[in-house]
Amino acid sequence: MLWRLLLAFVIFAVLAAYGALFILPVWNGTIVPKIFFPLGIGAIALVPAFLLARRFVRPFQDLTEGANRIAEGDYGHRIHGGVWGESRSLARTFNTMSKRLEAQFHQLEADRHQLRTILGGMIEGVVALGPEQRVLFANEAAGSMLEFNPSTAVGRPIWEVTRLPRIQEVLSKALQETEARREELEWKGPTNRQLAIYVAALPGEPTPGAVLVLHDITELRRLERLRQDFVANVSHELKTPLSVIKACIEALIDGAVDDIEARKPFLDQISEQGERLHALILDLISLARIESGEEAMDFQDVAIEQAVTDCLDRHSPRAEAKNVQLVAVGPAKSIDLWADEEALEQILDNLVDNAVKYTPEGGTIRVSWCENGRQAEIQVEDTGPGIPERDLPRIFERFYRVDKARSRELGGTGLGLAIVKHLVQVMKGSVKASSSMGIGTSFVITLPQSRNE
Numbered sequence: 001m002l003w004r005l006l007l008a009f010v011i012f013a014v015l016a017a018y019g020a021l022f023i024l025p026v027w028n029g030t031i032v033p034k035i036f037f038p039l040g041i042g043a044i045a046l047v048p049a050f051l052l053a054r055r056f057v058r059p060f061q062d063l064t065e066g067a068n069r070i071a072e073g074d075y076g077h078r079i080h081g082g083v084w085g086e087s088r089s090l091a092r093t094f095n096t097m098s099k100r101l102e103a104q105f106h107q108l109e110a111d112r113h114q115l116r117t118i119l120g121g122m123i124e125g126v127v128a129l130g131p132e133q134r135v136l137f138a139n140e141a142a143g144s145m146l147e148f149n150p151s152t153a154v155g156r157p158i159w160e161v162t163r164l165p166r167i168q169e170v171l172s173k174a175l176q177e178t179e180a181r182r183e184e185l186e187w188k189g190p191t192n193r194q195l196a197i198y199v200a201a202l203p204g205e206p207t208p209g210a211v212l213v214l215h216d217i218t219e220l221r222r223l224e225r226l227r228q229d230f231v232a233n234v235s236h237e238l239k240t241p242l243s244v245i246k247a248c249i250e251a252l253i254d255g256a257v258d259d260i261e262a263r264k265p266f267l268d269q270i271s272e273q274g275e276r277l278h279a280l281i282l283d284l285i286s287l288a289r290i291e292s293g294e295e296a297m298d299f300q301d302v303a304i305e306q307a308v309t310d311c312l313d314r315h316s317p318r319a320e321a322k323n324v325q326l327v328a329v330g331p332a333k334s335i336d337l338w339a340d341e342e343a344l345e346q347i348l349d350n351l352v353d354n355a356v357k358y359t360p361e362g363g364t365i366r367v368s369w370c371e372n373g374r375q376a377e378i379q380v381e382d383t384g385p386g387i388p389e390r391d392l393p394r395i396f397e398r399f400y401r402v403d404k405a406r407s408r409e410l411g412g413t414g415l416g417l418a419i420v421k422h423l424v425q426v427m428k429g430s431v432k433a434s435s436s437m438g439i440g441t442s443f444v445i446t447l448p449q450s451r452n453e
Contacts (some may be wrong), residue, residue, distance in 0.1 A: 123141055123216075124214060124215055125139060125143075125212075125213070125215075125216075126138070126141070126142055126211070126212070126214075127139075127142050127158070127212040127214070128209065128210075128212075129158055129171075129212070130208060130209040131208060131209060132157060133157050133158045133159070133171065133209070134155055134156060134157050134158075135155065135157075135158060136154065136209065137154065138153050138154070138161075141214070142212075146167075146187070146214070147162075148161050158171065166183070166185040166197075167185070167197060167212070170183050170185075170197055171199055171210060171212070174199040174210060175201050175207055175210060180198065180200040180201075182196065182198045182199075183196070183197055184196050184197075185197060192218075193218045194217050194221050195214050195215065195216060195217065196214070197213070198212070199212050199213075200213075226397075229399070230398055230399070233398070233399035233414065234284070237399065238277070241273035241274075241277050242273075244269055244270075244273045245270050245274065248266040248267075248269045249270070252266050252267075280415075283419060284415065286346075287398070287418060287419055290419065290422040290423060290426060291422060297426060297427065298340050298342075299338055299427075300338075300341065301336045301338065301450040302336060302337045302338075302340075302341050303334055303336050303337075304330065304335050304336070304369045304376060304378060305334060305335075307348060308328050308367050309328060310345070312328055312352065312367065314349065315352050315353065315356055318356050319356050319365065322356065322360075323362055324359050324361065324362070324363050324365060325363070325364045326352075326365050326367075327365065328367050329366060329368040329369075330368060330369045331369075331370060331371070335369060335371060335376050335449065336449065336450035337376055337447050337449060337450060338447075338449065338450045339448075343426070343427060344427075344447075346420075347420050347423050347424065347445065348367075348380075350416035351380040351420060351443050351445075352365065352367070352380060353416065354416060354417070355380060355381075355382035355441075358384035358385065359382045359383055359384045359440075360383075360384065360385075363382065363383040363384065364383050365380070366379075366380075366381045367379070367380050368381075371449070374448065375429075375447065375449060376447055376448075377446050378444070378445045379442060379443070379444050379445075380442070380443045380445075381440060381441070381442045381443075382440050382441055382442075383439070383440040384441055386437040386440060386441055387437075387441050388435075388437065389435075392434070392435060395433060396417045396418055396420070396421040396431070396433075397418065398414065398415055398418045399414040399415065400414070420445075424445055424447065427447055428448055430445075430446045431443065431444070432444050
């Protein structure tokens, strides 16, 4: 533009010089040749023409440069506009536009950062797909669930990021039908997971992409199975004593009630099964309170030796009836726990009661305790048949029985060890079990010592 204006000014000056030939034909008293006068005027006009053209074109060059800088991302760039009123007005309009663009892009960047922060902090996995099913965004949760690196997945097709065929099937159906789909699938990797996947196509014709939302429902399904097992086990535990009671009542109604000798066994059975039902209900209520946190704990100093002695005294009649020896072994120094006295009593009763049930005649049950730093350990050992290694991780589950037939024959609710585990955890302790088949089983409880120790 500068050179075009400059050329126009020079041509105008030459034409003006030719016109002047007819008015001023004399230069220093001589006749000036017609060819040299216009050329001289053109040469003289070249410099002011150049300066004038440059000043006129400069605002437009600034405008072009500013537009290029904004296109390159330099939002908020300002221009001056030169000395011309029209150019200054154009510069003010440009600067206003630039300022608004800067504010809008800053807001967009803040919103984008906020959205990424929100999506990154979600426990659900989120994957955004663009054209050709290429990854536009994936948060850390999605990468953890599908085992890929979100930072390197952007720009790659989803089928390269994850090899799970079911995701491809659900995604293809959602894109074809343009309707949201939800399905559950199993991810078999180093860690098996159950995932719920929700796919929604982005609006448009054709659709430009889709959004995948992943939920890890592994724990939910595990809890659902536990709930189902719990309901089944409770139903069975209630059904067995109720069936016995019903059978005894029917026998009494049929005439056994009139026979003094015959009715006593039936009445004994009804009483025994009633006590079993009562114990089951009490254990269920106790376990529910402990798990819900409604069980109030009264923490105080509790002497281990006294608690163990009282527990063994309560179980000594049953142990003597089976010729089982109860032994308490502890250090000379008294050790106090910071615990709830009733909870500790319930823990010891459950462990010693189980030991008495499963220890054969002539066996020994040994309860010992010692210090372990700021903790104290109580160990209950028996010389029973032992627990298979495969069953040890599950013995603290509700209603789990190693030998179901023998356990029900010996009585019990199947909740004792579950109650022990929860009570110990509430008191900031731990419990573990070890066993050797044919030798016996050992339970070790670790609880905090008294604050005065």
